[in-house]
Amino acid sequence: MNLKLEKHLNIAPEVAKALAEGKAVVALESTIIAHGMPYPKNVETAREVEDLIRAQGAVPATIAVLDGVIRIGLDEAALEKLGKADNVAKLSRRDLPLIVAQKGDGATTVAATMICAAMAGISVFATGGIGGVHRGAENDFDISADLEELAKTPVAVVCAGAKSILDLPKTLEFLETRGVPVVGYQTDKFPAFYCRDSGLDAPLTADTATEIAGMLAVQQDLGYQGGAVIANPIPESHAMDRAEMDGVIASALGSATKDGIFGKAITPYLLGKIVELTKGRSLESNIALVKNNAVLAANIAKDLSTLG
Ligand code: PSU
Ligand code: MN
DSSP, X not given: OOHHHHTTEEEXXXXXXHHHTTOOEEEEOSHIIIIIXXXXXHHHHHHHHHHHHHHTTOEEEEEEEETTEEEESXXXXXXXXXXXXXXXXXXXXXXXXXXXXXXXXXXXXXXXXXXXXXXXXXXXXXXXXXXXXXXXXXXXXXXXXXXXXXXXXXXXXXXXXOOTTBOHHHHHHHHHHTTOOEEEESOSEEEETTEEEEEEEOSEEESXXXXXXXXXHHHHHTTOOOOEEEEOOOOGGGOOOHHHHHHHHHHHHHHHHHTTOOGGGHHHHHHHHHHHHTTTXXXXXXXXXXXXXXXXXXXXXXXXXXHO
């Protein structure tokens, strides 16, 4: 690793050892902890997700910026700090360099986590949902930087699709234009986070973690620049009713308009509203799907580590 990069990165010993030995490592983001779930469920979930990844025989690396250092792998105190504070910065690609220079703290989004994971040599990342093209983007141009990152940084993101707070058809079109593989895991439908089926087809389908690892290895062999979206439907036991969620999301979007929320604040605002409107039921589903994604990501990372 080059020295200039190294001075900004701190790789936890457990992660550094796994990387040096070519073992499986799974990156995890911190915006989901700081802005995606309420305290203390956020911190509890973060720990449980890490333990699940270890139980599969891979090593978790939760990523965040603390005191201006990009941390790859967080200890208990760091998780607690990020989960508890209400004003941690949300860092996407554009935000990261200034916060590092200012020696500040920040939680990384999917885009920023991909950037940091790639710097550390991690190629598989698990989360809940990716950002995408927002509804009404034809007017306000609100398209998450996650999508551009997926087109240029070689990290596979295992998620439960994207929430229908977004315009899902436009999100898939954008990913197609930028050449990002979107693979439904054991499904030919694109999942919509709380619901197993968005009503849209998954552009590609794979039935095993091994097939997905195979695709990632070929991307690497061919020198492809971008990553991939691995869309893993929420477990049946925790899936929510599509009509109910359509109503909840419409109501959350209505509140956002009324409260004049836009830009980087809109996604955290909507996530909070949805938890409120479903009286916490959506949070349980959210936790279940993140865990399900962590297990799949660990299995993909293990298979990939044998292919390298
Ligand atoms: N979608 C979710 N949960 C999340 C996010 C999105 O269901 O926690 C977070 C992720 O960190 C994602 C970010 O990268 O929001 C996208 O924000 P924006 O739309 O501002 O790019
Ligand atoms: Mn945005």
